[in-house]
Amino acid sequence: MSNMLQIQEVAKGYNRGKPNEIQVLSGINLTVSKGEVVALVAPSGAGKSTLLHIAGLLDNADAGQVVIDGTDVTSLDDKARTAMRRAQVGFIYQFHHLLPEFSALENIVLPQLANGVPEADARARALKLLTSVGVEARADHRPAAMSGGEQQRVAFCRALANRPALLLADEPTGNLDPATSDRVFDALMTVAKDEGLAALIVTHNMDLAAKMDRVLRLENGVLVEA
Numbered sequence: 001m002s003n004m005l006q007i008q009e010v011a012k013g014y015n016r017g018k019p020n021e022i023q024v025l026s027g028i029n030l031t032v033s034k035g036e037v038v039a040l041v042a043p044s045g046a047g048k049s050t051l052l053h054i055a056g057l058l059d060n061a062d063a064g065q066v067v068i069d070g071t072d073v074t075s076l077d078d079k080a081r082t083a084m085r086r087a088q089v090g091f092i093y094q095f096h097h098l099l100p101e102f103s104a105l106e107n108i109v110l111p112q113l114a115n116g117v118p119e120a121d122a123r124a125r126a127l128k129l130l131t132s133v134g135v136e137a138r139a140d141h142r143p144a145a146m147s148g149g150e151q152q153r154v155a156f157c158r159a160l161a162n163r164p165a166l167l168l169a170d171e172p173t174g175n176l177d178p179a180t181s182d183r184v185f186d187a188l189m190t191v192a193k194d195e196g197l198a199a200l201i202v203t204h205n206m207d208l209a210a211k212m213d214r215v216l217r218l219e220n221g222v223l224v225e226a
């Protein structure tokens with residue numbers, strides 16, 4: 001099947017029954033295919049993080065269905081959901097949370113070792129990813145000895161280390177100059193096309209969004225084609 005992520009009629013609110021009740025998502029429908037990179041644009045507070053957390057199995061919807069690679073995750077228990085998230089989903093956050101006591105390379109190798117990948121293969125993948133975004137010369141540096149943009153690129157590599165089926169990213173090129181941002185974007189498109197990765201990328205950069213396969217806007221709790 002070519003659909004990697006399918007979201008149907010997903011609704012989510014906070015503070016139900018209280019005076020400060022807020023309905024953030026009110027009927028989200030979204031399909032992302034294998035190899036497809038979709039931009040998600042929306043004003044601050046529109047519910048992007050809420051949607052990414054539901055799509056990435058970090059939070060539950062109040063209603064609706066989330067299907068990842070053919071499995072309806074709304075029917076899974078917590079343990080199965082966590083296992084699915086670890087196996088299938090890669091995240092890139094605005095704040096990248098690299099492990100401070102390990103080098104850039106180790107930050108990308110360690111999650112692969114935890115997943116049973118042989119060390120030589122894990123190191124080769126890490127170096128290939130670091131090279132694709134131009135930070136291979138920083139492979140042995142710890143995060144504190146790298147610039148914010150370099151750390152962000154390492155976090156990008158780490159998110160892709162275990163060949164996730166689905167990548168969810170919040171402004172993955174936010175700290176980068178236009179040329180470096182383009183390079184990271186090209187690396188993302190290459191992985192998507194070569195490995196069948198499906199990606200949902202939050203960005204405020206409309207030039208970048210326009211280069212993706214599709215642009216969706218989150219407005220008033222629903223998604224519309226931009």
Ligand SMILES: Nc1ncnc2c1ncn2[C@@H]1O[C@H](COP(=O)(O)OP(=O)(O)OP(=O)(O)O)[C@@H](O)[C@H]1O
Pocket residue numbers: 014015022024042043044045046047048049050051
């Ligand atoms: N745990 C929570 N409890 C109550 N309200 C919440 C909670 N989490 C988020 N909200 C509210 O839900 C709305 C959507 O939040 P969300 O973080 O998804 O927005 P966003 O589009 O990611 O915003 P930004 O671009 O500013 O990060 C906001 O009004 C926020 O205040």
